[in-house]
Amino acid sequence: MESAIQLKSVDISFAVHGAKPFRAVAGADLNVAKGEFVAIVGPTGSGKSTLLNAAAGLLKPSAGRVELGGQELSGLNRSAGYLFQADALMPWKTARDNVAISLEINGVPRREALARADEWLVKVGLRGFGDRYPHMLSGGQRKRVAMAQVLIRDPEILLMDEPFGPLDAQTRLIMGDLLLDLWQQDRKAVMFVTHDLEEAISLSDRVVILSTGPDARIIGDFPIPLERPRDVSEIKLTPEFQTLHRDIWHLLKEQVLKAYGYNSEKRA
Numbered sequence: 001m002e003s004a005i006q007l008k009s010v011d012i013s014f015a016v017h018g019a020k021p022f023r024a025v026a027g028a029d030l031n032v033a034k035g036e037f038v039a040i041v042g043p044t045g046s047g048k049s050t051l052l053n054a055a056a057g058l059l060k061p062s063a064g065r066v067e068l069g070g071q072e073l074s075g076l077n078r079s080a081g082y083l084f085q086a087d088a089l090m091p092w093k094t095a096r097d098n099v100a101i102s103l104e105i106n107g108v109p110r111r112e113a114l115a116r117a118d119e120w121l122v123k124v125g126l127r128g129f130g131d132r133y134p135h136m137l138s139g140g141q142r143k144r145v146a147m148a149q150v151l152i153r154d155p156e157i158l159l160m161d162e163p164f165g166p167l168d169a170q171t172r173l174i175m176g177d178l179l180l181d182l183w184q185q186d187r188k189a190v191m192f193v194t195h196d197l198e199e200a201i202s203l204s205d206r207v208v209i210l211s212t213g214p215d216a217r218i219i220g221d222f223p224i225p226l227e228r229p230r231d232v233s234e235i236k237l238t239p240e241f242q243t244l245h246r247d248i249w250h251l252l253k254e255q256v257l258k259a260y261g262y263n264s265e266k267r268a
């Protein structure tokens with residue numbers, strides 16, 4: 001399958017004042033094909049966000065390279081749309097304007113941008129909410145606006161960093177279903193960071209496991225051959241899901257325990 005984004009032997013180190021550089025991620029090799037949904041899971045501090053930031057071009061690898069369709073990425077990754085845990089809505093703009101701005105900054109005339117923003121608000125289930133300001137929306141509704149804001153630009157790659165992290169469990173499931181619905185219509189390559197293994201399995205085609213940092217490595221790469229379309233709450237009840245969960249958790253648990261050990265030693 002054709003590659004959308006590829007990390008080749010990527011190391012990422014941070015300068016630390018008065019100490020030797022801190023190598024968060026070491027030797028990461030990851031190839032995400034066009035149309036593939038890959039989840040990245042690992043204990044806290046294992047470098048999930050760091051890897052995503054390298055894919056976004058926000059961080060430059062200290063060794064190795066990031067490639068887009070075979071070309072080395074330099075500077076910002078302009079073919080990617082980025083959805084963070086905290087949404088980036090502008091409080092002084094309505095939901096409609098928050099979505100339309102994504103097109104307006106690329107030169108789309110305002111009338112057209114507003115018309116397309118309205119279509120996207122319908123797609124994310126917010127018909128009739130266009131005139132509301134972010135503070136008049138629930139957390140889940142704001143997340144829908146943020147999703148429309150990213151998807152309206154039609155990015156080739158979606159980079160998502162715990163996008164549903166702050167939401168309650170029920171809303172997370174609903175947002176997972178919405179994401180899969182939209183993704184099915186027009187498959188993008190997705191890198192989806194989460195610490196929630198159930199969420200990772202229920203959404204993705206592959207689950208990649210990072211070891212505890214520093215020097216975190218990719219230590220597992222599991223295909224998820226569950227049928228699509230999926231219902232993210234129903235799929236968890238199937239024996240296939242449970243077998244996958246057991247196998248992957250076996251590997252992840254060890255790292256999670258190590259992460260706690262490492263942190264408690266550090267604290268002591």
Ligand SMILES: Nc1ncnc2c1ncn2[C@@H]1O[C@H](COP(=O)(O)OP(=O)(O)OP(=O)(O)O)[C@@H](O)[C@H]1O
Pocket residue numbers: 014015016022024042043044045046047048049050051195213
């Ligand atoms: N700018 C920075 N300077 C120094 N160290 C950093 C910097 N950014 C991240 N780190 C370190 O790199 C490691 C990986 O951080 P990262 O945020 O990628 O982890 P994560 O897996 O996304 O964690 P979490 O699940 O807790 O969000 C951590 O040990 C963190 O302290």
